[in-house]
Amino acid sequence: DIQMTQSPSSLSASVGDRVTITCQASQDISNYLNWYQQKPGKAPNLLIYDASNLETGVPSRFSGSGSGTDFTFTISSLQPEDIATYYCQQYDNLPLTFGGGTKVEIK
């Protein structure tokens, strides 16, 4: 199975800050990576697909980059409504696997 390692596991930042989350795959997955946001008590929601493509309707302050084994997810200016846990997910190989999640809080 491909292991997805996310860091940090949690972070606290101020409104307006730039927030960066990293995700490392245990082997080359090209750009077969998605990012999801899960707000407390809600189902996950797709934000970024194929490592860097913004899902329709998702604010442009969210972005993704990377290829191979190293990926980055960025919120350019953190907003109060961005409080959530963020997950990366690879789909290069079955079984599909998720990163452990990064919980984002407001300082």
Place this chain on the structure above:
Amino acid sequence: EVQLVQSGAEVKKPGESLKISCKGSGFSFTTNWIGWVRQMPGKGLDWMGIIYLGDSDTRYSPSFQGQVTISADKSISTAYLQWSSLKASDTAFYYCARLLGYCGTTSCYRRTNFDSWGQGTLVTVSS
């Protein structure tokens, strides 16, 4: 609009059986895949498996193979997740989600993702 509506919360005893459901609307049920994802209390997301609704072709995560059964009834646009004998460790939220794209037996095509999710079903297993 794509919608997935899951059945309600369940409280069961260890050893009991259970089948939860996920009803789709707003898309062609028979030309899509539906996946199931587990989230244990306070934990992350675990992919369980996917089913192609047209012919019930199914892929399981090795972690869940033999532990659950994924099925579908295309006549009523509904996918199911079933246990024959629940354990306390099955206590979790279970989400269904539409898989946009395609997965073969070992890998998936480009632009494969879970683009729409159900609201989740909480399963509590306790004596």
